[in-house]
Amino acid sequence: MAVSPELLEILRCPKCRSKVEIDAEETRLKCVNPECSLVYPIRDDIPVMLIDEATVEK
Numbered sequence: 001m002a003v004s005p006e007l008l009e010i011l012r013c014p015k016c017r018s019k020v021e022i023d024a025e026e027t028r029l030k031c032v033n034p035e036c037s038l039v040y041p042i043r044d045d046i047p048v049m050l051i052d053e054a055t056v057e058k
């Protein structure tokens with residue numbers, strides 16, 4: 001797994017402070033808050049938790 005479960009547990013969306021979950025391909029992290037729905041990239045196994053880098057996916 002690209003991102004450890006322990007790290008996933010502590011990561012929060014910087015916009016809304018909700019949890020994030022990893023997608024099936026393990027290449028992106030998605031905010032679980034449906035009102036927010038920001039998706040953060042993972043680069044070189046490092047989650048990029050920056051609003052500027054995120055995309056919105058409804």
Ligand SMILES: [Zn+2]
Nearest residue numbers: 013016031036
């Ligand atoms: Zn969010």
